[in-house]
Amino acid sequence: MATYCYDGSFEGLLTVIFRAFEHRSIPEQIISTEYKQLGLLASAFTVNTDELLAERVLRGIDKRTDNRGSRLIYHMFLSEQDGAEMTIFHLVKNLVDKGDILSNFGNPYVAKAYQMDKMIGREVHRMHAFVRFQKVADADMYFAIINPSCNVLPLIGEHFVKRYADQKWIIWDAVRNYGIYYDLQREIFIEPDHPLLKTLVESSKQEDCYQQLWVDYFNSVNIRERKNTKLHLRHMPKRYWRYLTEKHSR
Amino acid sequence: MSKIFEKLKVLADAAKYDASCASSGSKRFNQNKGLGNAEGMGICHSYTEDGRCVSLLKILFTNHCIYDCAYCVSRRSNDVRRAAFTVEEVVDLTINFYRRNYIEGLFLSSGIFKNPDYTMERLVRVAKQLRLNHNFHGYIHLKAIPGASPELLKEAGLYADRLSVNIELPSETSLQKVAPEKQYRDILGPMNYLKEEKEERSDHRPQRSKTQLFLPAGQSTQMIVGASPESDLQVLRLADSLYQRQKLKRVYYSGYIPIATDNRVPALKAPPLIRENRVYQADWLMRFYQFSVDEIVNEATPNLDLDIDPKLSYALRNRHLFPVDINQADYEMILRIPGVGVKSAQKIVSSRIYQKLNIDHLQRIGVVMKRARYFIKCPGLYNANSDISSEDLRSLILSGEQQNSLQLALFS
Numbered sequence: 001m002a003t004y005c006y007d008g009s010f011e012g013l014l015t016v017i018f019r020a021f022e023h024r025s026i027p028e029q030i031i032s033t034e035y036k037q038l039g040l041l042a043s044a045f046t047v048n049t050d051e052l053l054a055e056r057v058l059r060g061i062d063k064r065t066d067n068r069g070s071r072l073i074y075h076m077f078l079s080e081q082d083g084a085e086m087t088i089f090h091l092v093k094n095l096v097d098k099g100d101i102l103s104n105f106g107n108p109y110v111a112k113a114y115q116m117d118k119m120i121g122r123e124v125h126r127m128h129a130f131v132r133f134q135k136v137a138d139a140d141m142y143f144a145i146i147n148p149s150c151n152v153l154p155l156i157g158e159h160f161v162k163r164y165a166d167q168k169w170i171i172w173d174a175v176r177n178y179g180i181y182y183d184l185q186r187e188i189f190i191e192p193d194h195p196l197l198k199t200l201v202e203s204s205k206q207e208d209c210y211q212q213l214w215v216d217y218f219n220s221v222n223i224r225e226r227k228n229t230k231l232h233l234r235h236m237p238k239r240y241w242r243y244l245t246e247k248h249s250r
Numbered sequence: 251m252s253k254i255f256e257k258l259k260v261l262a263d264a265a266k267y268d269a270s271c272a273s274s275g276s277k278r279f280n281q282n283k284g285l286g287n288a289e290g291m292g293i294c295h296s297y298t299e300d301g302r303c304v305s306l307l308k309i310l311f312t313n314h315c316i317y318d319c320a321y322c323v324s325r326r327s328n329d330v331r332r333a334a335f336t337v338e339e340v341v342d343l344t345i346n347f348y349r350r351n352y353i354e355g356l357f358l359s360s361g362i363f364k365n366p367d368y369t370m371e372r373l374v375r376v377a378k379q380l381r382l383n384h385n386f387h388g389y390i391h392l393k394a395i396p397g398a399s400p401e402l403l404k405e406a407g408l409y410a411d412r413l414s415v416n417i418e419l420p421s422e423t424s425l426q427k428v429a430p431e432k433q434y435r436d437i438l439g440p441m442n443y444l445k446e447e448k449e450e451r452s453d454h455r456p457q458r459s460k461t462q463l464f465l466p467a468g469q470s471t472q473m474i475v476g477a478s479p480e481s482d483l484q485v486l487r488l489a490d491s492l493y494q495r496q497k498l499k500r501v502y503y504s505g506y507i508p509i510a511t512d513n514r515v516p517a518l519k520a521p522p523l524i525r526e527n528r529v530y531q532a533d534w535l536m537r538f539y540q541f542s543v544d545e546i547v548n549e550a551t552p553n554l555d556l557d558i559d560p561k562l563s564y565a566l567r568n569r570h571l572f573p574v575d576i577n578q579a580d581y582e583m584i585l586r587i588p589g590v591g592v593k594s595a596q597k598i599v600s601s602r603i604y605q606k607l608n609i610d611h612l613q614r615i616g617v618v619m620k621r622a623r624y625f626i627k628c629p630g631l632y633n634a635n636s637d638i639s640s641e642d643l644r645s646l647i648l649s650g651e652q653q654n655s656l657q658l659a660l661f662s
Binding site for chain 1: 254255258259262263265266267279280283284285286287291293294295296297298299300301302303304307308343346347349350351352385507520521523597598600601602603604605607611614615
């Protein structure tokens, strides 16, 4: 039993899994260097990310699961739920020991895996819904900020590319401080120092007008006789209001 | 510009009583780097304070109307502000809301001005402009105006993802009473015509290209519940027949909201929201749980129980079919257990191959045990209440739920 330490990347985690199998050991915990606490340093085993080994682990998983497994554990990883790393490890170990058990929802690791998958799936769906673009003044560019509870950016780009194929856009994750930029050809991930971000001057008169029309519309379609605050909050938790045009501007 | 604000307020307000909000089920893909994509799942972009989903820009083209239907705010005799959009205004709002990711597309309805064809022609023109001039592939739901000519309906079907004609009241007699200018014939006529047109086109699919979609998301309708004396049995039988014969994709139910005093409709204190909810649950049982209407309501019990959901109600009326053995029963029977949804039922069937399922497994799978426990048999579950009468079981379950909500109230 040992604590394994990795660089926080998906490939890093897969390398940890490879090393643990190599050592025939079950990690006591797997932690990202970012979260490494001083007290643990002494006994922690730091694993250097190796993309080739990571690839081998992924192929091994997919071979056993009819190509379903790698996507599932990627989602689990991006869900950032407590204990995701160890659940992924145990799931992989179960797959190696018992074969394809992904349809056995009675298995505790499979059940947990799908819970995490569901969690991030819900967040992806929420972001499909809650992204609110603003047109940048004097530029043919749309900009949106989100604060998702999971790391959804790698999973939502494709949806917006299909939908907004004819407009340039940026979606910025304010929690994780990075974004996706679509330049009409392809999507690229951008960091806070990207020069494009400095050119984003907020709002124009025309933009304010459409935002106001949307807020008016939102208020007009409400039926007062049916007021149901509990339901409203369940569908639109307050934590998302900050970047929702129709909820923050009042 | 200030005029557009006024128009939007009036014409959104007048459209909000239409319950339809779906934006799913179409097969329209983005093409040629255009704007929008309407394949797959629908998205609710926002929720109003009444908890209803906002998926489409739902507006009337105009609320001027030559008809005088008692249940409708826009009826001729009602003293309300009137407004009308231009085609360009609707197109511009749709495109600009869509580009900002506010909506999945447009839901365009209208009061009837001049005559049905004149009105329908405007709605079609909006859809046509969006598709042809703006390369728009988002979702479009148009109202099919009762009495509009087949040529216009056909054209509408080429540009819209979904068309709907509202049946409004659950019987022809009631419809005649509150909407003297409307008849079932004018409502079922367009439904049947569109159904046949769609079927004929899908029969000839091979030689037709993808660009010639015809109503890819089918048809829907809406029925008002609580404005007339029909029982839930009548409501659900009509819905069932619309699903079977007109091949509708969805029937929406709208608890009657007393929008004005008109002595042709009852003066209710509050809309019958619980009844509306129960009717929706029954509708789901028909569409996803393989129940027939008569298993949900029948001549002996023509109305749904307002205190418990229709699935629990069915189980209590059919105790001889329970408890269901989780490890042996068919999928169809597992689906009928209160507390087991479609997903849990599928998981049970796929997991019991690996091991005999016990109570821990069921919890992991996501079965609502406090509900299901009275209706299942599985290792680890001791069912102390197996010989209790249905009536006592009903109060036992209800009191448990009350206790729960009491506890929740204490901590909130």
